[in-house]
Amino acid sequence: MPTTLTVNGTAHRVDLPEDVPLLWVLRDALTLTGTKYGCGVAACGACTVHIDGEAVRACQVALGDVWGEVTTIEGLGTPESLSRLQQAWVDHQVAQCGYCQSGQILQAAALLAETPRPSDAEIDAAMSGNLCRCGTYPRIRAAIRSAAGMEG
Amino acid sequence: MASLGKIARRTFLFGSAAIAGGVALGVWYLKAPAPNPLKPAEGETSLSPFVLIDGSGVTLIAPRAEMGQGVHTTWAALIAEELDLAWEQVRVIHGPPATAYYNAALMAENAPGPAYGKSAFQHAVGKAMGTLGKPLKMQVTGGSTAMKDGFERMRAAGAAAREMLKTAAAQRLGVDVARLRTENGAVIAPDGTVLPYADLAAEAAGIAPREVVLRDPSDWKLLGRALPRLDMVAKTTGTAQYAIDMRPEGLRFAALRMSPRRGAMLSFDATQAQAMPGVEKIVDLGDGVAVIASNTWLAMQAVNAIDADWGPAPYPETSEAIMAEIAAAFDNTPDSTLRDEGDADTLPAGATEVTAEYRVPFLAHATMEPLNATAKISAEGLEIWSGNQLPTFVRRACAEEAGLDETRVTVHTTLMGGGFGRRGELDFSVLATRVAMALPGTPVMTTWSREEDMTQDFYRPAAIGRMRGAVRDGTAVLLDAAVAGPSTARPALKRWMGFAPPGPDQVHVEGLWNQPYAIPNIRARGYIAADLQVPVGFWRSVGNSYNGFIHESFMDEMAHAAGADPLAFRLALARKAWGPAAACLEAVREMSGWPDKPQGTGRGVALCFSFGTPAACVVEVADEDGAIRLTRAWIAADVGVALDPGILDQQLVGGLVYGLSAAMMGEITFADGRAEQQNFPDYDALRMGQMPVVETRILQTQRWISGIGEPGTPPAAPALANALFDLTGERHRTLPLNRSVSFV
Numbered sequence: 001m002p003t004t005l006t007v008n009g010t011a012h013r014v015d016l017p018e019d020v021p022l023l024w025v026l027r028d029a030l031t032l033t034g035t036k037y038g039c040g041v042a043a044c045g046a047c048t049v050h051i052d053g054e055a056v057r058a059c060q061v062a063l064g065d066v067w068g069e070v071t072t073i074e075g076l077g078t079p080e081s082l083s084r085l086q087q088a089w090v091d092h093q094v095a096q097c098g099y100c101q102s103g104q105i106l107q108a109a110a111l112l113a114e115t116p117r118p119s120d121a122e123i124d125a126a127m128s129g130n131l132c133r134c135g136t137y138p139r140i141r142a143a144i145r146s147a148a149g150m151e152g
Numbered sequence: 153m154a155s156l157g158k159i160a161r162r163t164f165l166f167g168s169a170a171i172a173g174g175v176a177l178g179v180w181y182l183k184a185p186a187p188n189p190l191k192p193a194e195g196e197t198s199l200s201p202f203v204l205i206d207g208s209g210v211t212l213i214a215p216r217a218e219m220g221q222g223v224h225t226t227w228a229a230l231i232a233e234e235l236d237l238a239w240e241q242v243r244v245i246h247g248p249p250a251t252a253y254y255n256a257a258l259m260a261e262n263a264p265g266p267a268y269g270k271s272a273f274q275h276a277v278g279k280a281m282g283t284l285g286k287p288l289k290m291q292v293t294g295g296s297t298a299m300k301d302g303f304e305r306m307r308a309a310g311a312a313a314r315e316m317l318k319t320a321a322a323q324r325l326g327v328d329v330a331r332l333r334t335e336n337g338a339v340i341a342p343d344g345t346v347l348p349y350a351d352l353a354a355e356a357a358g359i360a361p362r363e364v365v366l367r368d369p370s371d372w373k374l375l376g377r378a379l380p381r382l383d384m385v386a387k388t389t390g391t392a393q394y395a396i397d398m399r400p401e402g403l404r405f406a407a408l409r410m411s412p413r414r415g416a417m418l419s420f421d422a423t424q425a426q427a428m429p430g431v432e433k434i435v436d437l438g439d440g441v442a443v444i445a446s447n448t449w450l451a452m453q454a455v456n457a458i459d460a461d462w463g464p465a466p467y468p469e470t471s472e473a474i475m476a477e478i479a480a481a482f483d484n485t486p487d488s489t490l491r492d493e494g495d496a497d498t499l500p501a502g503a504t505e506v507t508a509e510y511r512v513p514f515l516a517h518a519t520m521e522p523l524n525a526t527a528k529i530s531a532e533g534l535e536i537w538s539g540n541q542l543p544t545f546v547r548r549a550c551a552e553e554a555g556l557d558e559t560r561v562t563v564h565t566t567l568m569g570g571g572f573g574r575r576g577e578l579d580f581s582v583l584a585t586r587v588a589m590a591l592p593g594t595p596v597m598t599t600w601s602r603e604e605d606m607t608q609d610f611y612r613p614a615a616i617g618r619m620r621g622a623v624r625d626g627t628a629v630l631l632d633a634a635v636a637g638p639s640t641a642r643p644a645l646k647r648w649m650g651f652a653p654p655g656p657d658q659v660h661v662e663g664l665w666n667q668p669y670a671i672p673n674i675r676a677r678g679y680i681a682a683d684l685q686v687p688v689g690f691w692r693s694v695g696n697s698y699n700g701f702i703h704e705s706f707m708d709e710m711a712h713a714a715g716a717d718p719l720a721f722r723l724a725l726a727r728k729a730w731g732p733a734a735a736c737l738e739a740v741r742e743m744s745g746w747p748d749k750p751q752g753t754g755r756g757v758a759l760c761f762s763f764g765t766p767a768a769c770v771v772e773v774a775d776e777d778g779a780i781r782l783t784r785a786w787i788a789a790d791v792g793v794a795l796d797p798g799i800l801d802q803q804l805v806g807g808l809v810y811g812l813s814a815a816m817m818g819e820i821t822f823a824d825g826r827a828e829q830q831n832f833p834d835y836d837a838l839r840m841g842q843m844p845v846v847e848t849r850i851l852q853t854q855r856w857i858s859g860i861g862e863p864g865t866p867p868a869a870p871a872l873a874n875a876l877f878d879l880t881g882e883r884h885r886t887l888p889l890n891r892s893v894s895f896v
Contacts, residue, residue, distance in 0.1 A: 016447060017429050024449035028405055033397035034390020036569070037448070038520055039602045043832035046520060073390030082389065089388040093380065096802055097220025098387025099394060099520040099569025124841035131832060133520050133570050134220045135809025136802075137843040 003063055007032065008075030018064030023047045025063050026072060034073035034102045038131070045130030048103035049073075055110035073102035076109060085109050088147035096134035104130045108144050117148050186286065189250030197353035199316055200361075201252040202231055202309040205353035210235070210337060211243045215253035216302075217293035217541040218246065218383065219519075219571030220806070221861045222799035225381045227302050229374045229796065234310030234367065236334040239374060244382050246565045249543035254285040255292050257301035268668045268730045268761050270856060288649065289548075293541040294576050294690060296763035296859025299795060303857045304366070311364035319362070320355035321347050369793070378798030383567065395539040395566040396524045400595040403526070404432060406587045407451035408598055409460065410440035410608050413825035414687055416463035417441065425454040434458070435590040442587045448599050465825025466685040471614075474686060474822060475511070478616050481636040481681040488656030490665040494673030496632040503622035503629050506713045508706055510619070511886045512698045514820040515612035515691055516827075516835055521569020522605040525584035528595035533560030535595070536585060539568035541576035545648050549578040553585045572810070573690035577610055578647060606835060607827040610644070610689025611820055613637045617664075617702030622673075623714035627724060631671045633664050633706075635699060636679040644689050663699030663866055668761050669707075670728035686822075692810055693862040696762040700866025701815070701873070701887065704758035708874040709883065718874065719746050719757045719770075726759060732790040732854040733761060736768035739788035739849045744770040753783060754879025760866035764858030765789050769808065769867035771844070773875045780876065781896040782812065782844040787867070790851035791858050797850055800860050804848045807864020813837035815869035816895055819888045842896055 002013040007030060014029050021040075026032040026049070038046030040059050047058040052068030077083035082090065085105060095101045104127070111118055111126040118126065123144055132140070145151070190198040190213070196206040204211040214227035228244040247253070285292075314334055321339040322329035324347075331342045339347045349356075369376065386392035411417055420441050422434040430450030435442040441458055445451035468474045499505055525538040527550070534554045540546050543565045551558045568575055584598040600608065615637035622630035641659040642652040657678060665676030691697060711721035719741055726734040737759055740746070749755050752774055759768045767789040774783050787804050794800055817836050821828045829835040873884045876893060884892060 017450070020447060020449050024447050028447045028449075031399055032390075033393075033399070036520075037396065037522065037599070039832050040452075041602075041831055041833065043836075044520070077389060079385045079389050079391060082385070086388045090380070090384050093378070093384055093798055093802070095220075095381070095384055095387035096222070096806055097520060097568060097570045098383065098392050101387055102390045105388065128839040128841040131520070131837060131839065133518060133572075133810065133813075133837055134802075135806035135838070135843075137809070137838075137840045138805060138846060139802075140840065 005063070005066055005070065007070040008072060014063065016063060018062060020063045021059050022049070022061040022063060022066055022070065023058035026058060032072050032074055036099055036102055038100065043131070044100070045103045045107060046100050048106045048130065050106060050110060053110065053113060055107050073106060076105065085112065085143070085147045088143040092139045092143040092146060094136050094139040094143050096136055100130060100132045104132065104140055108140070112144070112148055117150060118144065186251035186254070189248050189252055197357045199313040199353065199357060200309055201250065202306065203235070203313040205349055207350050209241055209243065210237055210349055211245055213247040214244050215247045215250070215291060216298045217539070217565065217568055217571055217575060219539070219541070219568035219575060221803055222381055222796065223293065223298045224383060225379060226299065226796045226799060227306060228382060229379055230302050230306035231310035233372055233374045234307045235314050236336070238336040239379060241337045242382065249291055249547045249563050249565070251286060251289045251544070253291040254288070255290050255297055255301050256285050256305065257297035258290060258292055258295050259285050260300070268666065268733065268766070289544040291542065291544040292576065293571070294573065296765070296861040296863065298859070299857055300764065300859055303793065307366050308364060311366060312361035315362055315364055316356040316359045317349050317352050319359045320352045324352070324355065375795050377796070379796055381799070392567055394521050394569050395526065395537055396521055396569070396597070396599060398526050398537040398566065398597065400526065400528065400537070402594055404444050404446065404591065404594055404596045405448040405451050406435070406442050406444045406596050406598040407448060407455045407601060408437065408440055408442040408583060408587065409455050409458065409604065410437070411462040412607055412827070413462050413465035415466055418461040418463050420458050420460040422458045425457045428454040428457060433590055435587050437583065437586055442598060444587065444591055444596055452601050467825070469825045470823055471821040474684065475614060475616070477684050478614060478636050478638070478681045481679040482618065482634065484679055486677040487680040488658070488661055488678040489675065490656065490658065490661055491674055491676040493675070496630060496673050496675035499622055500624060500629045500673065503624040504713055506621045506623065506710050508619050508709055508885060510617040510702045510705060512615050512701060513818070513887060514614045514686065515814050515818045516606050516609045516820050516829065517572045517574035517691060518606060518835060518837065519568070519570030519572060519574055522600045522602055523574070523580040524597060524599040525581045526595055526597040527584045527588035529554055529585070529588050529592050533562070534585060535562045535564070536581060537564045537566060538581040538584070539566045539575055540581060541571055542578070542648065546578060546581045549582050550585045553582045554589060572692040573694070574609065576690055602832070603830045606830055609820070610687045612691030612697055613640055613686070613688040615698040617699070619702065619706040621706060621710045623710050626714050626716045627721065628669070628671045628710050628714070630673040633676045633703065634679060635661060635664055635702060636681060637698070638681045638684040638686065638688055640688050640690060640694060659695045661695060661699065663696035663760060663762055664703055666761065667703055668730040668733035668766060669722070669725035671725060692807065693762055693865040696760060696862070696866040697811070697814070700758065700760040700762070701869040704760060704867065704870030705873055705885065708756065708870070708877065717747055722757065722759055730766070732851065733759060733766040735851055735853050736766045736788045736790055739851060740768045740770045740786045743786040743788065743847055743849060744772070746770060754875045754877070756871045756874025756876070756878055758867035758870040758874065760863070762863045762866050764856065765791055765860060765863040767804070767863040767867050769871040771868070771871040771875045773872070773879050775879065776896055779894045779896045782842060782872070785844045785846045785871070787846065787864060788849040788851060789860065789863055790854050791860055792852060792854045793857040794850045794852050800850045801848045803860040804864040805846050807862060808846065808868050809838050809843070811865040811868025812872060815872050815887055815889055817888050817890045
């Protein structure tokens, strides 16, 4: 039986078994490929999305368990209309390979929604579940601080 | 193929001549190096293999793997600088596989003699050897070569296109070409009329490129500045397209399992998998099995439900046995003795002998984007989408797999979610082809689970270093270095080209034999564990990744044995060998305030010369309630010419973090012939909360431009281990460090 799912404000009917993780619903059924597969075990954060504003690992949420509206990187902003946080990412030239950055940005967005002016320790605590193999952490930190209106 | 001597003579005869204001390059240089692979569509014009113009503007071709290192941005900037494009106008694509895109710098690395402080003669020999890349169709991204390769050639490509466009405008306007200038993607007539390149392209295409003069760096508008990366907005909005994001019409999704012992598959039973949801087809891959399904996760579930019987591993079953085989290689005749100066056998009178043994493990690449590729086989041929570092070789290998002529194979090289050398392999593209052949007419994406990615890697090899040195009067008077391990280059080149060049394996000892220290009695020998069949491959900085640790840990031990400050000890030896290396040490000394340091911290230094670039690093650690925290790091490198300081900073930090991650916690071990680490929980990397504050500095004192993608990695491990010694007095000679150190 198809499941109904709201992603980035649009309702979708998905005809997949209910145990399929949200990650693979987004990527393979809805072609929202900005959400990335990295590990499948909630160890890297590349698949981070929001459900009702909360940052979650989409590889760990079964389709049948999605409890609210889903926001993916495509719903946060577009190349023509960047969100404030994405603009900070561009200003600080954060990305290298870029593969983890959708997850990093959504994790950071959830952090700032809850803690508008996070300390370095709060940034570390919120972001340490998001792995980056290119070593972009200093620029991520700078972009978060900049988006929070905290310079340097 | 022309003989090397012939190529060398030709290069010497026609080598570029520096003249006032720039470098003049003649027609011989500007001729397309091979047929132009671009097939312009209606309304498009190609002025060279690197410049494509249509009604909406100019597209530049950067035929190198963009795996995060920013190569597309700087490659495009080299062309745009001379072509006078405004940065906002620049568009860049990877383009098709082609001989025209061969890497002229990769082979040059094999020129004889120590590469640091290269003379003009050595540089010219290197360039001549680089031309071998063309007959070998070596379109390869690796060895930190892109800027060495493109620095002159791509500016020339931009200048040639500019002159063709100006000549076309001169002919149309009936004015002398000397009265025309170019800016913002247009030719400007004497009366100020603006002729956009798009309007001139068709006429320009028929004009032979003339001699051009490359601009003096003082006239550069784009190069030398931190430009906004061309891929940044896409990578910030989830719109960047990696191979795993390709969605050709009708796409199906596959997952696979290959032998965890890297040997044969004896049998399999897919009865249960066949009945699982979404499953469309089970594919016998010979040495593995794949499932094609309607969804990647369903395919992974099904392939994991297959009961397979795997044959034995073609190598010893345990890490202990593997390391014993590596140690036994020291009993062989050396594969190489690339350096033997003075008398390394005799302890100089009055000197103190120092000896040490170091061990490093196998390492996985663990790119963030797991390996994957998409293939479609149809009556038209084979189409393949793959994030790879060697598209001409991918085309050949996939053509062979499909039994097709290469001309019927189209390769789309996408952005890469990390490469680090792993995407310089053919396996994932070939296997995707094999899977897709089971479903003709339908594109099939084969995605490796993280577990497959990690257990089916071509690992950075384990190695053992045996070092013997002698110190006297506060300095090193003897260094006898030896390293043992399997060859990385021979099997890798065999996979690429079907053969491995004869002669000593330089890659195995790089970073050990060629370090910029003047030590009077010095020898470096490489020992190869030739029969060890653990699959190994190129891993960011390759041989330097382990030799850097071995060499620079030992330099530290010698400094302490000599009663010298570790940085001053190195600096005195580097000054006598090569100024730019010494300058890097001086830079980190100044940046870090060495030898002063905050109370309760330890600091370590390392200097590694790799890929033409010296890089010095200081790492600072502190004890935080019984756990070690990396507090700060300083790293300086000399690249000769700094084309984009922003990207150079990214690469130095990135290279350092990659090296630190491996040093702290990276280790692939084997039991029952299987890699024991499966996923990030047991093969982790540095996290944000562990990240030290890093300061970088780029120097431009050396004579030739050099690479930056890898040189930040080798000094990371020794600088950290040396810092731990400084803090705790305990010397760490085995990696990873978390075997004996608890990190924050």
